[in-house]
Amino acid sequence: MVCFAYNIHDIIKFEILIKDRFFLRSYFYRFQHEFEYFKTNHVDNPDFTVEVGPFKPDTRGCYSLEEDQFFIKENYLYTRDSYKIARWEVEISDLDKAPVKVKVNPNFSGHLFFGPYIIDFLLRVKMNQKGYPFIHGSGVVKDGKAFIFPARSSSGKTITTMHFLDNGFNLLGDNFVIIANKNKVYSFPSSMNVFNYNLAPKIKNTLSQQALLILKLKHLLYKATCGYIKIFTPVSVKKLFPEQICNSATVETICLLQVSNKYKVDQISKADLVESLLLNNQMDAYPFINYITEFAYVYPDHWLSCHWHNLRSNYQKLVENIDKHFKVTLPRKISSAVLAELDKIIN
């Protein structure tokens, strides 16, 4: 059994215990970059622990829902789930205590999904409970002022981030940033998920010949299966720009990014911005969003069931104190002229 410990800005600590030998190799390949920035040797009082490997669920006295797909009782949830060819079973117990105990048993291809689907989301839920919600978007910093670009995936986050980093900005996160009270923002430099379409030249130069070949093969697999199998390549941020990662800053501007045909900048109302931030977060939350809904069906007043409600109020707190908020519509292919326009907004 191998144990990995992580500490995220002293807000959340968690451990991953791996029993399965096969999974260990897969883990090293796929997830070591994901939380690399936060890795420590040992944590005391973790907020949750994740055990990977076969286990026996304790479903005595449970409510059973969806033709016995979900088993729910007080502070307990067990489910068997699948997505495409991946399958996994999850048991979450002791939801009211610390640590929350999570057991996961994924199948062969389930290994690919259990990280982003279970751990990431558990982290987000726990962080939000403590008042530190995540925003799906990139964040850059100059002179202690943070500029946040909430966006859906593949809407030009990586390209714009690269542009700003070249112009002397520092990085908070390419994919996620963490919001705290008083407009403070913490970094979350997770690995960059690279696919054919967001391969910026700066990343391309750091990759080895072998990695580039694998990238091409993955794209070929994607084309051959008509989009059924899409595997991202994780690239470590720590390796790419070790000097430019910034720990925390104060939020100055929020620019919601959307993709259409023409470049356009609009004002966005505060209420709409909160909704968009919330929806942006919800769309990443599959399939965990279903687990929360099933849990809320039985226990509506539990803190887990109130997650979306709390997230909205946390976002409202953030948006209230910020004066500069825009909606930027980017064209599908981002030219240097568009990037120059973006510079203008920030200045």
Added chain:
Amino acid sequence: MLKTHYYNIHDIIEMKIQRNRILPDLFRDINLRFSYFETKKIEKPSLIINIGRFLPENNGSFLVDHQYHIDKGYFYCKDNDKTARWKLEICGIEEETTILNFNSFILGLHQIVYPDIFAQNLIGRFLLQYKLAQKGFFMIHAGSVVKDDQAIVFAGRGGANKTSLLMDLIKNHNFTFQGDDWIIFNKDNIYSFPTHFHEFNFKMNNLADEKPRGNIDRLRLFYHLNKKFDYRNCTVNVQKHAKIKMLNILIKTNNAKLKINKDADPSAIKNFLYYNNKIEENETSMSMSLKTKGISKYLQAYSFIYPDNSLRRSDKKFNEAIDTLIENRNCNIIEVPSRYSQGTGNEIFSFITDNI
């Protein structure tokens, strides 16, 4: 060969389904789940579903997640999960007539035997729900039976033995059927909404409860489903309209005993009904190999671009409608044991007669 079907749902709404079918229709009742409402002619359909190949008109749209093409009142995407691959286009979301174009390919028997059900389950039913909500009528995932013009509604998640219980009450205790999967309500009026009615009819006449036991039962069901069926003249009667008298939530537990919480807290009931619909929205009620979630992700993508849209407003309307439905109503929560038996049905029946 192009086939057109017209539906009239209680004169509230009219719907049209057009599909391209070369092979003869097998399992017609499963393939076209709203067959109970089929009519010869309609005047103005609010919802048109076209199943088959189509060319999307996705120019000038927003793009979300590299996948969803969105414009005001317009949605187009290609998607896949498990053994299925599909593309869909919805036009005129904010207008009076909404058009859904849908094309899917499912690996295996589904594609040959009942391919058109996928469009109706994945997204057609949701649009129907939305269209009804615009007129002030709401669908809830529940079953209902009637006695003396008083409707008794049972809501619950899949697998909570709703259908078995309804069959039991109709067979042994002289209730009339209204719907076992969905019903329509407007204030305190309950309207029938039988889906897969032919199948339900067979189960009522030939089986002990909702699940066929053994292969012989299953073969009989398949044989029966391919025979001609008259939806208006059959052994199971359907009551079109009734006033609601009692509302019960069924929830399945691992315990061996039945437990009834009388006069439950209205906020708890409201929560049950709301989430029940929310979860069911996503459900395709297909075989295990094809259980896939779609609609809520599409809805979120659409709302991400247009946060204030009529699809989300109808969700709010539904929330308010539940309030009026359960106000001063006799509401109970029934915890059903994991194995349904005749005894459970009898116990629930005696509870109903005592409290009506």
